[in-house]
Amino acid sequence: MAVQRRDFLKKLGLAGVGLSLMPGLIQAAPKYKMPAKGKDLSVVRLSGKVHTNGSGIANVAVTDGYNVVLTDAKGRYEFDSNATVEFVYISIPRGYEFPSEKSITRFYKRITAERGKFKADFELKKLTQDDTNHNYVVWADPQIISKSDAEQLKTESAPDLKKLVSSYAAGTLFHGFGCGDLVWDKFELFDDYQQALNHTAVQFFQVIGNHDMDLTARTDEHSAETFKKLFGPTYYSFNRGEIHYVVLDDVFFIGTAKKYIGYITEKQLAWLEQDLAHIKPGSTVVVNLHIPVFTRQHIRNKEKDEPLGGVVANRKELYRLLKPFKAHINSGHTHFNEKILEGDNIIEHVHGTVCGAWWTGPICFDGTPGGYGVYEVNGSDIKWYYKSTSLPKEHQLRLYPVGKVKEKPEHFAANVWNWDPQWKVEWLEDDRKMGEMQRETGYDPLSVELHEGTAKPAKHKWVEPQLTEHLFFAKPSPNTHKITVKVTDRFGNIFQEELAQQQPVKSAVN
Structure with missing residues (x-):
């Protein structure tokens, strides 16, 4: 392994390492131009109505990013902002x-206050079906x-997602999350990203990434x-069905190009505390952000x-x-796939990426194929x-096959990228059950x-293999x-693969 080079890459921060090493892309940020006047802290009165065909919708949470209020019985809201x-x-x-425009959701109004007031009405259209059951996808790092x-x-x-959606029953509700690093610092490509979403016909909510x-x-x-x-x-x-969805910005820019930490600001935490106060305890909450909370x-x-730019401090x-x-x-950023269990109520899905290893081939650098997460919601489950x-x-x-992992020359291996502790990975030898395979940390051979x-x-050329914990031997x-590997996920789904052998498997022992 290229150990010295890989150690150098780690010190620079995980997802931004590519750009950090590309010549000519690092430059000092120009000085910020101060406004002619100081910051305006005057009070702005926000008001409006949330309705469907003119009929007000009660108890809808309305926010300015600081305050969270609920609409009254007639769908009206009014509160002081700044x-x-x-x-x-x-x-x-x-x-x-x-509400959406070419698959981009539009649930907000930009404030243009006049004489200390701004009025914004939100018109919603009722679904023609019950949304208790629905699906969503997570696109991490199109980049x-x-x-x-x-x-x-x-x-x-985009066609792959469109085909997947069409494989479900007609009318199945889908939405998606662009889980950050939608582009790679090239803002002129945001238009291409939006074109891709529009082709899927799935409505997407966006998460900001470091790129x-x-x-x-x-x-x-x-x-x-x-x-x-x-x-x-x-x-x-x-909200959709019984699920409350949250999007957060956990990429904290520290004021110099390509430097950031994983951090959730007090402003967001104070807002989130208000937001969740309106959600019944025991409900299912799905949080989406870019940098993993933990890996x-x-x-x-x-x-x-811990890497400052790799987890949330x-x-x-x-x-x-x-x-x-x-x-x-749900998180992205890392270009590998991992499940993190926190206590008995939180699971973090660190996603392999849409771009794999930055569009260099079919896999991420832990061996996870380029792709995305798919989530099927049934009530609160x-x-x-x-x-x-x-x-x-x-x-x-x-x-x-045997010998493919040089550190274990007598063993065959399986990469089970979406594994978590409730999965079972078993193997059969000439159709005879041999028990469970041994999970170890290593490098994916591909x-x-x-x-x-x-x-x-x-x-x-700076892309390197990364250690993963979802290899089995x-x-x-x-x-x-004949060697057969049988994998059972936490939901009882069984996936099975066989090693194609032209000759009998022979032990590496002389």
Whole structure:
């Protein structure tokens, strides 16, 4: 392994490492131009009505990003905000369509106050079906940096999602999350990203990533200006069926190009506390953000400290706010797939990416195929699977023959990328049950083949294999003809693969 080079990459921060090493892309941020006058802190009175065909909708949460109020019996709201606030927006209630434009959801109004007042009405349309059961997908890190990348997103990823949706019963409700790094610092490609979403016909909610920020901003407060012009607020909530969905901005820009930490601001936490106060304890809450709240990568790499740009530093407060609920956290950023269990009520889904290893080939650098998460909601319960782009949804593992992992020359291996502790990975030898395979930390052999070394992959030579904990090993008996791996996920779904052997499997022992 290219150990010294890989150690250097780790120190620079996980997802931004590629750009950090590309010549000519690092530059000092220009000085921020101060406004002619100081910041306006005057009071702005916000008011309006949330309605359907003129009939008010009661108890809809309305917010300016600081305050959260509920509409009255006639759907009206009114509260004091201030002139620094940019948006007034709603938490779309269950039973209503998501207002959208070319698959981009529009649940907000930009404030343009006159004489200290701004009125914003929100018209919603009732769904023609019950939304208790519905599905959603998580697209982590499309991260397009060129027209070539954008073309792959539009001609491979988008059609794959569209085909998946069509495989469900007609009328099945779907929505999606662009889980950050929608582009790769090339803001002119946001239009291509939106074109890809429009092709899927799935309505998407957007999450800001570290590569979606304005790198010329002098502080975090100004780093999302472009994103907000295109997609609205960077943190918000909505409801579908019995699920309460939340989007947060956990990428804190520290004022110099490509430098950031995983951190949730006090402003967001104070807002979230108000938002969740209106949700019944015991409900299911799904939080979407870009940087994982936590991963075990630094543990796998035997590093003393957590990467500042790789996990959320103040995650304990988020965990506290989520404690009364059944919570799922969706994140991206890492370009590997991992499940993190926190206590008995929180599971974090760290997603493999739409772009894989930055559009260099079919896999992420832990061996997870490029793809996305699919979640099936039934009431307050959620089931999920990982969908590999251009492959059937049953594709949930990859097998490697004896000798493929050089550190374990007598063993065959299986990469089960969406594994969590409630999965079972068993193997059969010539149709004879042999028990469970042994899970170990290691490098995916295909990732080693495609990514290891300074010469490859040719497109982005800094990509390297990364350690993963979802590799499984077993040692077959001499002269075995057929090896079968049977994987059972936490929902009882069974996935099975066989190693194709031209000759009997022979032990590596002389």
